[in-house]
Amino acid sequence: MNDVMKKIIFGLISTVLGILISMSIREKTEIMSPMSIEKIENYNRELNVVENQINVDKEIISHIKSSIEEKSSPAYQDELKRSLQNELKELKILSGEYDIKGEGIVIMIDDSKNEDYKNTNLGIIHDIDIMIILNELKAAGVDAISINDVRVMGDSEIKCMGPTVKVDGHSKATPFIIKAVGDMEMIYNIMSDKNSYINLLETTYYMDVKVKKNKNIIIPKRDRRM
Template sequence: MKRNWHISLVLVYLVLGLLLATSFNTQQKYQQALNAPRKEDLIRKVRQLETDRDALKKQIETDRAQIQNYEKIAAKNEGMLSAYTNELEQTRKATGLVPATGRGVIVTLADSPQYPKDGDPNNYVIHDYDLRTVVNSLWSGGAQAVSVNGQRLMSLSSIRCAGGTVLVNSTRLVSPFKIQAVGDSEKLAKALNADEKSRQLLNEIADYYGLVKKIEQRDDIVIPAYKGGLLIENAKVVEGGD
């Protein structure tokens, strides 16, 4: 009776072990069945991320090359802009649209304080042609900028008589007249004496009629920019001209 009890107990343990083993195997297979889709999904996501990464690398390389191209174009345009700016500045200086400073001469002319000896008072005053004579001599002497009583002279400027005054850039001026010129002061002074009309005006005529004259060589001359109009109404471009 005791032996049968032991045999029954062994059989119970065997059956219980078999059930546990079967349950464990079933659980593992079930877990594997659950994990399989997740693993495939993770693999698919990783591969997609790798594909996106490679595409992003190519896009970065393309953008970098495009940026370098833009930088080259910008550098070229910057160089062209700098050249245009310098050319424009030189043009503005040549046309008198910016102030001019430096060495040069100042010629001051004024009407004579003397009573007319020959009865003609016109011989004792400074006229528009007297100013033109001095200005033309200064231009021929290499003047870079010239002004009369602060009126900057340029290609469109005119000096002409207007009654008892002189009209410069449509501005009425009266004696005394201060003519300033920027340039080599020694050459400008020599030019005033080299020109026959200028030499006669500043020497014989001025001395005879008592006209006030003064010539100075200076290092600190300041000539303002031209402030008149730039409209050209009558001039036309000649077709086929250079």
């Protein structure tokens, strides 16, 4: 076999091998490349999620640190102390431990002087009448109530004792002076309404009823006698 023939055969073999190698590489690339790209994209997405969560956590930590610094400041501590003291005082006021001063109304109610009702059961103020009036006042949103200068609370005991009414152990006779602290105009309008209970007592049984506004009402702290 001469040299020319050898070169031709060698060239053909080289060409065939090159083609086979190229096809093999192409097949592997076609098989592996999409999977590799998909994995990379998944990793990138996961990385973005982690980075976003880290940023969120950093913001939360920063907010917590700022809140701690603010609440550790003397100014915040002083404000918190004042707020708690005011809240405690408000609770004591609601529990009847302090006098209450403010605007409101004064209701004066006395037994009927009408000849048809005078000294009759229908013409006399009873504990049930007072309770209904108190309930109307509470529904009107008053802050505090007293009857003849005796503080009335949610658990106060009010009952008839012959010609008098006993309020938390205090015997009180007519006329009954009911004071209520709150929104003066609103309470006055409600209690003066034609559908109010005191209007019924006045127009039906001719009881002596007066309702007046007052900007300087004092309701004493609770004094309960057992």
